[in-house]
Amino acid sequence: MEALAKMKVESFREAFGQALVDIGRRNEKIVVVDADVKKSTKTIYFEKEFPERFIQVGISEQDMIGTAAGLAIAGKIPVVSAFAVFLMRAWEQIRNTVARDNLNVKIIATHSGFSDYLDGSSHQCLEDIALMRVLPNMKVVVPADAYATRVLLEQIVEDEGPAYMRIGRDYAPRVYDGEELRLGHANVLREGSDVLIISAGVMVSMALRAAEILRGKGIEAGVVDVHTVKPLDEGTLTRLARKVNLVVTAEEHSIYGGLGGAVAELLSEKVPRRVIRIGTSTFGRSSRDYLSLLERYGLTAEAISSKIMEVLK
């Protein structure tokens, strides 16, 4: 906990809100649609700068998705944003209208994972990667930090077609410092011969620190940031998996159907390896502190490294 508290941390949603304004300056086609959460998602910055390109639909995520679909049909690049869990109530709209017609709608889900710690299980979204990953045409992107949020948002907007980007609230421990990140390409952060840790989002920084802990115990762990969960960078992952006997996935999401599910599907067909999935299998709970939740659910560097040592024993 102490080590976590000392890390250089930025805010996912601040990064998103500010990046959206920058992108909006360069691209007049961007229209932002909000379901009365603009202060929480920070799309309020965009509204202040471009009121004529900001559409408020009220607390109605289903209508928001349909409205965005119409904007995309008419040639705009709509960016819709809301808490991840409440976007999921529009899953069928996303499926039947946006994904089916391959519409150019960008869905930015904030407050994912446990990041909305105080609001508890109703607001914590641990299922969205699975739900979005299953949709044809849909890209699924999970940035590791504030920098990755900005860079990948730009790439998503330039890329034609529907995309779902999942970010947390404010806890974005810095992983990157100007490195090149490319949509669709997993980013290898560390090579290792004993175990490969595949992670996304906040768990990338946890995985890096877990690898440090493991090195102290004589275990060499590779770490890869799979910021694009779909389409999965199969080439990089199979290449890295061939070098190790154990693959561990770490995500702030259910172990069912998320990054762990995607990796297990791939490796079982292409490079059979033992895959340990670290994530959740229950609903969350409310807490006054985000990091205490990560600890409770076994999503810290210490928990990841302990799990790996236990399996390697």
Next chain:
Amino acid sequence: MSEALVEKLKEVLRPVNNFHLDSSLSCLSIMQAIFEIKRENDVVIVSKGHSAPAFYVILWKLGLLKSEDLETFAEIDGLPSHITREIPFAEVSSGSLGQGLSVANGIALAKRIDGDDGRVFVILGDGELDEGQIWEAAMTASHYGLDNVIAVVDRNFGQLTGSTEEIMRKEPLAEKWKAFGWEVREVRNDVETIKETMIELDSVKGKPKVIIAKI
């Protein structure tokens, strides 16, 4: 409505056990009226995608589909049973109810941003009005004063398993739309009446419009 269109529709649906025949029959005059007054920059959204057969028959009348195309209805590589986007004039796929009005609003808002005076016609089923999203979208259209949105409710009083009033009461329907801030007309479901009403509604500014076309 043209008897030839009705005959054609029945012919299309005979091999598929009259798939959504009633829903299509009551939609024919609405679609005919819309396509007769449609301008180049107007858009048509068929929210009740179950009326795809009626849409295909109208496209056939416009010369955009051939009789042979109609014969492929619901065949594996033929015309899809519900509206999908690859069909001419189908701006968006439907078949899942309740979503078309939101899409219409999005197109209307984009037109406003672009200074395009085109209208967006959206065909809603009366059964479809059970979907909450319709009323979310009704609020959005009215909040933004989208007078380029013209909804037509196919008020045929039937939905999948019974009468609309028995399954989920819609009346007083006109009052509901009025209360949501819409300009409302209740008319007889025939081509000329619907066309006249649409032309008359063109002069109404500042709010979205709905025509309840009653069978």
